[in-house]
């Protein structure tokens with residue numbers, strides 16, 4: 001029956017089924033919102049029923065959060081900063 | 097005149113560029129203070145010492161001072177400055193025999209070398225930022241005392257140090273310095289797909305190292 005086939009195809013296309021190993025590889029693409037609609041839905045469906053993958057996703061988020069809050073390195077050395085400021089001043093004098 | 101700098105946000109590019117062209121020293125100083133730390137961290141991925149990184153960043157800023165009149169605004173100012181930095185760092189890295197072949201960035205070069213043998217460095221005694229640690233403690237033991245938080249930061253620093261250069265550069269730009277994926281692609285001249293692969297491998301590696309760390313310390317001795 002034509003209509004049945006059509007509906008079944010649509011259902012197959014609408015959501016991709018993923019295995020855990022595939023989900024692991026797609027975490028960053030998922031967080032970047034770089035997945036197409038079927039893949040994103042499949043991902044969300046898997047995450048909803050797989051504790052392991054859901055936890056790993058949260059761990060990725062947690063690591064990203066801590067990376068963004070790492071204490072910053074020492075800044076420019078004083079002498080370097082002074083040299084740059086005076087180079088900037090000189091430039092203005094050369095090109096008024 | 098650059099005024100609105102409270103909170104570390106810079107005015108729009110056209111305002112900053114106009115100020116630099118007219119020789120506004122406060123504008124230049126603000127830019128130096130806003131971007132130099134991130135630039136140093138990035139430069140450090142290409143050269144072998146902190147002093148070399150200082151020189152690379154210095155030379156990059158000198159090139160910016162010389163080139164600002166020619167800036168055409170085809171990319172953001174931040175991207176333009178960082179591209180100058182990368183080019184300066186690459187030249188320096190070549191002299192130091194630390195060339196990084198971006199053209200072959202798609203090659204699988206295996207997982208990062210094991211960084212776990214490196215001694216962990218204590219990253220200092222800053223206060224615990226509450227935001228990220230809140231998410232963190234839902235998954236791993238709560239870094240409630242500063243000693244553990246500092247230990248975790250040390251583990252993350254060690255994990256970053258154990259990454260192949262290109263992965264470390266991408267994760268540093270994206271997750272540590274907070275650049276967008278578009279900015280990173282432009283700065284490094286790589287495709288979005290390539291950027292994502294490098295970023296993903298780097299994040300997976302760091303996550304894995306933290307997992308291993310907590311498995312080790314979580315077990316009673």
Ligand SMILES: [Zn+2]
Nearest residue numbers: 020050052053
């Ligand atoms: Zn799963």
